[in-house]
Amino acid sequence: MIETLTGAAQPRRNFYGRRHGKALRPTQRRHLEELLPRLAVPGVTPGGAVDPAALFPGAREIWLEIGFGGGEHLAATAAAHPDIGLLGCEPFVNGVAMTLRQIELGGAVGNVRLHVGDARDLVDLLPDGALGRVYLLYPDPWPKARHRDRRFTSPENLTALARVMAPGAELRLATDIADYVEHSLASVAQVPAFERGAAPIDAPWPGWHRTRYEAKALTAGRRPNYLIFVRR
Template identity: 55%
Template sequence: MAEPEQRRNFYGRVHGKTLRASQKDYLANDLEALRLKQVTQEENPTRTVLHPAAIFASPRPIWLEVGFGGGEHLVHMAARYPDIGLIGCEPFVNGIAMLLGKIRQAGVQNLTIHPGDVRDLFDVLPDACLDKAFLNYPDPWPKARHHRRRFVTPGYLLELARVLKPGAEFRVATDIPDYVRQTLEEVPPAGFTLVAQTGKGDAWEDWLPTRYEQKALREGRAPHYLTFRRI
């Protein structure tokens, strides 16, 4: 008899402001075609595994953005690197709708969406299947009692390390100094080494400032950019 599936707590927002008519159109007509759904059975019939190599028309490196917000960085990277396949993961419906609008406008075809909790995606990804990962301006969960909800905790990081290939790059951008502190404390023990830590004006060469970064700068908070390598 199979054991009952453990229910996860999810603390982030799923819905925000009322969607515009155009955003409802994107969700109704574009999301299904871009949603991750190529799932094949593994030898163990009780578990399914998603093979990223089957998502795109030709074999290519696969990158993951965890929590893509409004999608500007994800679409920028898809347009800049047409030979790369990108997976965007985001549970916030308003953000998904914003991304879909940007995809329709840009016409990029090398990305796919998981509209949900990244842990559900980790459940079906095989080991060492991703070449790069991005965590841009994640929810800071500023209260001390909520720090365990941050992405940079073992429950997320160990699974991220499992699905990243050896040598894969993990980028983190945040404007919260305490998030930097926790990132530096928690990421290396999960299987990473710190490659670079930079600040305002010294981001990655292919970086696109997001609306969250622009808001942080307007409010006087400096960005931090951290680059890790999967050991």
């Protein structure tokens, strides 16, 4: 069980699996010890508050990437859009370590802030209409039927996202799992705050930067799917 912001006990709601992988290299440990404290989102605790405008003074918009994995897309997007404040959430420590190195090499330290943990803990603390875009790229598909409720694109999670997204903001989803596409479309149909965008499902949006998970999917012969949902 976990304690909510109101103090009431609720079932743990993790939509991810393990948090640690193989042993970290010395350079990765250094990035976690030295760079992560500079980039960590403050206030993501029960009773806390997160003000993205204070984290990114003067930013044109605030974007969020949920589950940034190895950080390829996050770091490239931040470097390509220095006028955007980019929040990233990832519970897998090894991925965070890889991402920190890419952020440092790409020179995007100034416009990135990271939360090492459940994205919903951060979303719960964001003000209404704070986000201009959300990325959900190759999320854990949770293929077993008994685990479907752990998929991030549930009506509950989409409703929470809708609150913190500005009118016209886009939720961009990429996945190589056809069943995840069907599940997401069915969930969006239950959330009036979203409508499906007109972008084709078989072509990435402009500025797309391929992730390691997409490369693995293509090598395995699976077809990527790209969906855009617009906040009404």
